[in-house]
Amino acid sequence: MPLTGAATADRRRVDGLIEEVVRVVGARHVLVGEDLVPFLTDQTGMLRGRAVACVRPGRTGEVADVVRLATRHSVPIVPQGGNTGLCGGATPDGGGRALVLSLQRLNRIRSIDRENDSIVVEAGCRQETVHEAVRAAGRLFPLSLPSRGTCTIGGNLATNAGGVQVLRYGTARQLTLGIEVVTADGEIWDGLRDLRKDNTGYDLRDLYIGSEGTLGIITAASLRLFPLPRQEETAFAALPSIEAALAFLGLARARLGELLTSFELIAATSLALVARHLPEMPLPYGAASFTAPWHVLVQASGDANVAERLEATLAEGLQAGHLIDAVVARSLAQARELWTVREGGLGEAMRRAGGAIGHDVSITVSRIPKFLSDAEARLREQWPDVLIAVHGHLGDGNLHYNVLLPPQQRTADAAQRVHRMVYDSVAELAGSFSAEHGIGQIKTDELRRYKSSVELGLMRAIKMALDPKGLMNPGKVLI
Template sequence: MTDLLDRLRLAVGDHHVLTEAADMAAHLVDWTGVHEGRALAVVRPGSTGEVAEVVRACHETRTPVVPQGGNTGLVGGGVPDASGEAVVLSLGRMRTVRDVDPVAGTITVDAGVVLADVQSAASDAGRLFPMSLGSEGSCTIGGNLATNAGGTAVLRYGMTRELVLGLEVVLPDGRVWDGLRGLRKDNTGYDLTQLFVGSEGTLGVITGAVLRLFPATPRHATAWVAVPSVAAAVALLAVAQARGGAHLTTFEIANRQAIDLVLDHLPGATDPLAAPSDLYVLLELAGTETDDSLDDTLEAVLSEAVEGGLASDAAIAGSPAQRSALWALREGISEVQKVEGATLKHDVTLPIARLADWAEAMGPQLAEVLAGVRLVTYGHVGDGNLHYNLNAPLRDGRSDDESLRLAAAELTSAIYASVAATDGSISAEHGLGRTKAAAAASYKSEVEVDLMRAVKQALDPEGLMNPGVLLPPA
C-alpha cells in the first residue's frame, strides 16, 4: 500500500494524508460513538480534481473509499468498517461558495460547505436556504445530500431532494460528472441528480451542488403548545394548515420525558408553561416583510385549538429571545440524551393518519420487553416523522444502561415490525448507513432490492464505494 499512499500524497499534499492513529481518530467514530472503524488513511482533498485523483487511485488499486462530510450522522454511514483497508475521503477542506444568484434563486457550493454557512450566504444575498437541522453548525451539504436530510422545515419546503437542482459527482472510476445546472426544467432523460441524492456515498462522491433559494422570511409567529395526546397534535396540525396555509413552516412534537431531560441538562432552559403536559407542539408560521398578519393567524389557530380541546395552554414568543428559548427546548433533546445515559435511537416515518394509533400501541408493547424503558419521543409530526428514542430505565436513580443494551435488538425489532405493518419506513431522514442496511433490505420487496443492486452494480461494479452501507452484502 506504500505506492497508493505515495499517489495520494502526490494528489493532495503530504499534510492532507493522515495515517497516524491520533490524527485519524476523529474520522473513525461516528457522532453516537456506536460505530468505530479503522482506515488505511484519511485523505483531505481540496478540490474536485483532487477528489477525482484520489478516487481513481483507489479504483485502480481496488481500495474501498468512504466519503465523509461533517461526520454528524447517526447510523454509521460516514465511518469505515473494522478491516482497516479503506481510505476515508474527508471533504472538509472543500468549503467554497462558488456562486449566489438571487434572481434565479440558486446558490452553488462545494460539498464541504457547512450548512450554516450556506444559510448565511443566502441571507447575505437577501434570500433563504430553508434546510434547518440541529447539527447545522457542523454538518455539510455533501452529507445532507448523500443522506437526503430532512429537518424542521420539511413541512413547507421538503426534504433535501426538493432543494437541489444539480450536482457535480466524482464517479467510482474517477471520472467527473458535471451536472451543475440550475435549470428548473430539464426533461432530457434519467434524473441523475436525484439518483445520487440519498445514495450515501455508495454510487460516487458528491463534490458540488446547485441548491434552491427562496424569499427570506424575517417575520415569525411561534408558539409552544401543550396538547393532551398525539391524536390531538394531529388534529391541531389540520387546524394550523387550514388557517396558516403556506406560512406554516414548523410543526414539531416532543413528549414530557424529552423536555424533562432538556430542563435537567441544558443550561438556561426553562419551562415556558406553568403546568406540565404529556406532549408539546412547537408551531411556527414564517413570512416575508409584508406578511404582517402572522400573529393574528397564530392566535386564531390557538383559540380554535383550546376551544376544541386540542390544547390546554400555550406560550407565544413575544421577542426573538423568547423564540430562541422555545426552539432550544426542541433542538436540545438529541444532545442531552447522551448526557442522561444509554439511548437507542429510531428515526421512523408513518402515515400521519395512523400516527396516533401507532404511538398509543407502541409504548405498552416496549414496556413488556423492558420494564421502565423511557420513551423520548420527538420529531416532525407535520411530515409523519418521529424520532422514537429509548433511554435506559432508572434503577435506584441511575441509568441502567446494561438492561437497554441487552434488550436493544428485541426493542428495535418490535418497532421496525410495527412500522412496516403500518406502511411506514424505518428511516425517515437519517439514512440507512451500517445500522439499518440489513433491516431495510428485509422489509423491501425482492424487486426493489434487485433494482437497487442493479444500480449499484452498474456504477460501482467493484463495490468499492462505501461498502456495507445502504445495501447489505449480496
Template sequence: MTASQAFVQACADLLGATYVLTDAHDTEPYLVDWRRRYRGSACAVLLPADTEQVAAIVRLACTHGVAIVPQGGNTGLAGGATPDSSGAQAVISLKRLNRIRGVDPHNNTITVEAGVVLAEIQARAEKEQRLFPLSLAAEGSCTIGGNLSTNAGGTGVLRYGNTRELCLGLEVVTAQGEIWDGLRGLRKDNTGYDLRDLFIGAEGTLGIITAAVMKLHPAPVARVTALAGLASPHAALDFLSMAQRHAGPLLTGFELMSDFSMRLVGRHFPQLRYPFGEPHAQTVLLELSDSESDAHARALFEWLMEEALEQGIVENAVVAESLAQSQAFWDLREHIPLAQAEEGLNIKHDIAVPISSIGRFIDETDAIIARAAPGARMVTFGHLGDGNLHYNVQAPEGVDAKRFLAEFQMPINTLVYDQVHRHHGSISAEHGLGQLKVDEAMHYKSPVEVRLMQAIKAALDPHNLMNPGKVVRWNAALDKENLA
C-alpha cells in the same frame, strides 16, 4: 509493497504528503463516528483540494483496488462515513472543497462545494436577503455534501422539503473517476433519467458529490413561534390539520414533544423553563414564517390558538413575545437529545410513518414496549408535520442502562421496526442507513426493491469500491459469478 501502500504513495505524489494522513494521531478524528458507536481503521485519510483531485484519487483507487469512504463533517448518526476495521479502506474528507462558487439572486440558487458548512450557506443566503431553509442541530459543523448524501431533513421539511427537494443540480465524481457536471439550476429538465436523485441519499455508495446547486427562497419578514399543550398525539394531528388549513404555506414548523421529553429537559437543563404550570401529554411547537409582517403573523397565530382552545383541541397555548422567548421555545425542543444523553444510554429510532398513522402508531407501540420491557420510559419527539418521529426508549428509573440495552435493544428494535412496517413506514427517516440499519433495510424491503437497489449499485460501482457495506448489501465477486 502492498496495493494499499502503493495507493497511498500515489496519493501523496498527487496531493502532497501534507494532505495524506497516516499517523494515528492525525487520522483518529476521521475514524470514529459522532456517536462514538463505530470505530474503524484506514490506510490513509485523504484531503483533496478540488473536484479534479477527487476524481484522480478515485482513478487511483480503481487501479489499486482500494475501497473509498467519503466523509463530510462526520456528524452522521448511522455510521455511514466510518471505514471498516480492515485498515484497507481510504477515507476521503471533502472539507477542503469549501468554496461558495456563486449566488444567482434571480434564479434563487446558490452553488456550493460539498465541504461548505451548512451554517455558512444559511449566512450567505441571509446576506443576499434570501433563505436557505435546511436547518438541523449539527448545522454549525455538518456539510452540504453530507446533507445531500443522507438526504437530511431537519425542522423545515413541512414547508420546504428534505435536502433532495432543495437541490437542483449536482457535480459528482463517479466510481470510475469521471466527473459528471450536472450543475444546472433548472426547475424543469425532462431529458431522461433523473441522475441527480440517484446520488442524493446514496451515502457515497454510487459516487462522490463534490458540488451542488441549491434552491434559495425569499427571506421571511417575520417568524413567530408558539407552544401548545395537548392531551394526545391524536389531538396534535387535529391541530396540525387546523393549522395547515388556516395558515397554509406560512406554517413552517410543527414539532411534537412528549411529556417525558419535556420532563427530561427540565431535569437536566432547569434553566430552560417549560412555560405551562401543568404538564401536558404532548407539547407542540409551531412556527409561522410570514412575508407580510410580524403583526400579521402574530394575529393569525393568536386567532388559530383561540379557535383550537375553543374547540377543545388544545389545552393551553402561549405565543412567543420576543425573539428571545422564541429561541427559548426552540431550546426546549433542541435539548431533548442532550437531556437523553445526560439521563444515560438509550435505544434510538429515527422512523417515519404516514402522518395519519402517528397517533395509532404511538398508542400501539407504547403498549407493546410496556409489555415487553415494563417500566421503560418513552422519549417521543419529532417532526409531526412530515411524519418523522424520534421514537426513543430510556431504561426504567433506577435500572442500569448498559444492562437494559444489552437485554432489550435487539428485541425492542424488532418490535418497533415491525410496527413501522405494519404502518407502511420507513425505519430511517432522516439519518440514513449507513452501516447501522443496512441489514434491517434489506429485511424490510421487498425482494424486488432490494434487487433493484443491488442492480443500480452493480451498474454504477461494479467493483464495490464506493463506501462498501453501507446502504445496500451486495457482493461484487459473487454477483460476477452469478452472471457468468
C-alpha cells in the same frame, strides 16, 4: 509478527497509493497516525473503524484523481463530510483497508444567482455557511438541521437530510436543482444544472441524492433559494392527546397555509427529562401545563401579519379543545430558548439519563396514534417500566421514538428486541424504519428485512451499474 506474502503485497500496494495520493493533494492533506483518529469515529462515539489514511482534496479534479488512484489500487473509499451522520455511514469498517476521503476543504461558494433564486456550492460547505451567505443576499436556504454548524451540503445531499422545515420546503432532494459528481471510476459528471424543469431521461441526480456515498462522490450542488421571510413567529403549546395534536396540525395547515414552516411534536416524558437533567434550561410554561401529555413547537414565517395569524390559530385551537395552553415567543431570544429545548435539550437530556434506544421512523400522519399505541403495548408487555420519550417532525409523520429501559435491563440483546418491536409496528402500518437519517452501517439488517426482494434487486442492479468494483463506501446501505 512477520508479514505473509499476501500481506506484504497489500502493504506495498497501500504505500504506493499513499505516495501517489500525496503527489495529488500534497503531504499536508494526507493524514495518518494521530491525525487520522478523528476521522475514524462516528459522532456518537459508538463506532470506531480503521483506515490507511484520510485524504483531503481541495478541488473536484483532485477528488477525481484520488478516486482513480484508489480504483487502480482496489482500495475502498469512504466519503466524509462533517461526520455528523447518525448511522455510521461516514465511518470506515474495522478492516483498515479503506481511504477516508474528507470533503471539508472543498468548501467554496461558487456563485449565487438572485434572479434564478439558486446557489452553487461545493460539497464541503457547512450548512450554516450557506445560510449566512444567502441571508446576506436576502434569500433563504431552508434546509436546517440542529447539526448545521458542522454538517456539510455534500453530507446533507448524500443522506437526503430532512430537518425542521421540511413541512414547508421539502427535504434536501426537493431543494437540489443539480449536482456535480465524481463517479466510482473517477470521471467528473457535471450535472450542475439550475433548471426547475428538465425531463431528459433517467434522473441521475436523484440516484446520487440519498445514496450515502455508495455510488459516487458529490463534489458540488446547485440549490434552490427562497425569499427571506420578513417575519418569523414561534409558539409552544400543550395538548391533551395525540389525536388533538393531529387535529391542531390540520387546523394550523388550514389557517396558516404556506406560513406554517415547522410543527414539532414533543412528549411530556421528553420534557420531563429536560427538566430533570438540565434544570438550568428555561422551559416554556408553568408546572400545570407540564401535566399535558403532548406539546408542539410551531413556527410560522412570512412577510405580513404572521403574529396575528399565528395567535388567531392558537386561540381557535384553545377554543376547540385541541390545546390546553400556549405561549408565543415575545422576542428573538425567547424564540431561541424554545428552539434550544427542541434542538439541544432533548438529545442532551436523554444522554444524561443514560442513553436511549433511538429510532427515526415515519408513518402516515393519520396512522400515528395507532403506531404509538401498538408500539407502546408491545414494549410494555415485555418491560412494564419502560420510558418512551418521543419527539419529531409531526407535520412530516417523522417521529424520533426513543426507548429508555431501566438501567439493569439495558443490554445489547434488549436493544435488538426493542428495535424489532418498534420497526415491526412501523412496518405493519406501511411506514419507514428510517425517515431521515439513512441506513449507513447500523440499519443494513433492517434494509434486508423490511424492503421487498424486488426493491432490493433493483437497488443492487443500480449499485452494480454505477460501482461495479464495489469500492464506494462498502459495508454501507447494501451489504
